[in-house]
Amino acid sequence: MNRKKLSRLFPLFMVLVIFLSGCVRRTASGKPYGWVYDNLAVPTQHLLLWLSQQLGNNLGWAIILITFIVRLILMPIMVNQSRKSTIQQEKMASIQPYMTEIQKRSKEAKTQDEQMEANQEMMALYKDNNISMTGGIGCLPLLVQMPIFAALYAAIQYSPELSSSYFMGINLGNKSFALTALTFVIYAAQGYMSMIGLSPEQKKQMQSMLLISPIMTAGITYVSPAGLGLYFFVGGIFACLQTLVIIFMRPRIKKKVAADLEEHPIKTPVRKTKPVTNDGEVENKQATMHNNNRQRNAGKQRHHNNE
Structure with missing residues (x-):
């Protein structure tokens, strides 16, 4: 099952990496252009510059403010999705x-x-x-954020003002190993927190997936400008807060799932093929038909020999 989940996440990762490039092209003189740049990057540049002016000409705080607004808007959607995923986990444990x-x-x-x-x-x-085969995993928050990722990436990458800006000693236009490491740590912590309250069997199933999200996010952060890494890092803090909400909700979710199971017991599928008995008698209809065919063939052979 973990391999199936990974196979679903990997294409999304590749799409995100391609989309983050912004599909921005350059003229012979080096001027960027394209739909993504004109409609996403340029407005984002103006917004960031305006916000930075309101925040003491600090583009880092402007990025943090945008992150705060975006994640605050997405919080109800993401918490609801996490709640549904937790319900699926509890149902999975029951079967x-x-x-x-x-x-x-x-x-x-x-x-x-x-x-x-x-x-x-x-x-x-x-x-x-x-029970969902995907365990309640949804793509809506990721899809909603993808245009924001592309806008920030192109805005920081192709703006002289933004690419030469610093925040806490970090150049927002260059790669930052420090932000990459911090992003990995914050998402690894979020993954660890998400396992609190799970049974040993559930933890064992999730262990192989525990580092996938931190590695993927840190990988994108490493190949992106530090300004986008700052967005990911602050987003990771929000992800931890979201996980804390689910931790407090989990006992209530467990009670609800247990009550639902009492009212609607687990339905087990009916096996089409019945097992062989201890006496060696095959109870399967298909096996019985096979034996009958063998007996008829043996009778025909004896009749032929008598002739």
Whole structure:
């Protein structure tokens, strides 16, 4: 399941990297142009310069203020998404024994039909119990922020005023290893916080995904101007606050899921193929038909020999 999640996140990462480049082109004289630059970067440059004038000619504080406004607007959406994801996690924990049994049969399958049947049972287990195969992961906050990423990237990258500005001794137009490290730490801390209150089985499942988000975000921060890294770092602080909200909500979510399970018990898929009994008698209809065919063929062979 972790590999499936990774396969879904990787294309989003690649799209984000491409989009961050802004699709900005340059003329022969080096002047930037293009739809992204004209419609996103230039207005963002004017906004940042105006905000910096209101904040003591400090572009770093202007970027932080923009980050604060964007994340404040997105906070209800992201908290709601995290709440839904937490509900899915609790439901996943409730069906874990059934998942383990199906996964075991899937690994031990000797034929393609047995493998397919186990996969169908797994899908039915998810569907019948209203559990998302993606674990409640959504892309809306990322999609909403992508134009902001591109606007800030192009604005800082292609503005002489912004690229030569400093904040806390950091050149906002150049790469910053310090901001890259801080971004990695803040998102790693957020990932660690997200595991608080989970069962050991859930923690084990999430361990392989724990560093993916920090590594991806730190990677984008490293190849981007420090101004964008500052946006990511402050966004990581908001992500930690959002996780704290979910930590306080988790006990109530657990009670709600438990109450729902009492009212609507877990639905287990019906196996199409029945197991072999201890006496060695095959109860499967397909196996019975196969035995009948063998008996008929044996009768025909005896009749042929008698002739």
